[in-house]
Amino acid sequence: MTSPLASLPSNLRPVGSRHIGNGQPVYVTGEIGINHNGDLENAFALIDAAVAAGCDAVKFQKRTPEICTPRDQWEIERDTPWGRMTYIDYRHRVEFDEAGYRSIDEYCRKRGIDWFASPWDVESVAFLEKFDVPAHKVASACLTDDDLLRALRATGRTVILSTGMSTPKQIRHAVEVLGSDNIVLCHATSTYPAKHEELNLRMINTLQNEYPNVPVGYSGHEVGLQTTLAAVALGAVFVERHITLDRAMWGSDQAASVESQGLERLVRDIRIIETSLGDGVKKVYEGELGPMKKLRRVAGVVAESEAEAGSQTAGV
Numbered sequence: 001m002t003s004p005l006a007s008l009p010s011n012l013r014p015v016g017s018r019h020i021g022n023g024q025p026v027y028v029t030g031e032i033g034i035n036h037n038g039d040l041e042n043a044f045a046l047i048d049a050a051v052a053a054g055c056d057a058v059k060f061q062k063r064t065p066e067i068c069t070p071r072d073q074w075e076i077e078r079d080t081p082w083g084r085m086t087y088i089d090y091r092h093r094v095e096f097d098e099a100g101y102r103s104i105d106e107y108c109r110k111r112g113i114d115w116f117a118s119p120w121d122v123e124s125v126a127f128l129e130k131f132d133v134p135a136h137k138v139a140s141a142c143l144t145d146d147d148l149l150r151a152l153r154a155t156g157r158t159v160i161l162s163t164g165m166s167t168p169k170q171i172r173h174a175v176e177v178l179g180s181d182n183i184v185l186c187h188a189t190s191t192y193p194a195k196h197e198e199l200n201l202r203m204i205n206t207l208q209n210e211y212p213n214v215p216v217g218y219s220g221h222e223v224g225l226q227t228t229l230a231a232v233a234l235g236a237v238f239v240e241r242h243i244t245l246d247r248a249m250w251g252s253d254q255a256a257s258v259e260s261q262g263l264e265r266l267v268r269d270i271r272i273i274e275t276s277l278g279d280g281v282k283k284v285y286e287g288e289l290g291p292m293k294k295l296r297r298v299a300g301v302v303a304e305s306e307a308e309a310g311s312q313t314a315g316v
Ligand SMILES: C=C(OP(=O)(O)O)C(=O)O
Pocket: 033, 060, 061, 118, 137, 138, 139, 140, 141, 162, 163, 164, 186, 188, 190, 219
């Protein structure tokens, strides 16, 4: 019998040695973002946590500070763990240079985990292309940046497009610019932390219906794990959560991030849920025959065909 999953649109997207899409294990990404606070040792510890939890990938954010920071904010001073500094200096402080990413690349290879990043400007796409990254991601904030989308499309790599803070029209336009053949769509609500009543997880199904040939995933910024697990139960084939060494650490994303123990629980439960979802075809399991014999008084109709019978035994 052919699997009913075979009748679903073929929507696999290559990511390294894996694929994202129907019938594949959920691709779980630990979003390091800038939670490393510019410190490679923190980045390595976060990679270790993602490996220990069983994540498929870790992700970073890559910005060219002079392009991504509005000019009128460059000189504004702020207190940071490294003392008082201008905003533009701070933006540099939390970026890794090429040598930094070489170390990350090497470390991830050694630990056997994929890494990729969200480039926040066109220059950063060229920067990331120096590495053999398995994919690129578009942060929700960048969904309307057509130049960035065109540069990403030109790489020919799988592009994961996050849709927080965006209207259906903006999403349709972004999909047109990127092309639907090589993208994964990601439902997201761009508040940190996001309120449960604003997660709108049924958008996963709305996106699945509107883009049947595109894998749909979920990028979560909520507190807790249940809602991300619900996203998987609704069919998300890609999951991303921010990860942190300590939610109390300095940095804007830390509080809405998951610590190592939570990450382990999250990946464990995602694997249980994806196995439990099954294929949607009713069958009587071998193990049900004993209880059936004991508990059922009326035999009922006999299956008419082998296909209908599934694993039922003759005479049941
Ligand atoms: C902010 C990002 O993504 P999202 O919009 O999915 O949170 C990102 O990838 O940098």
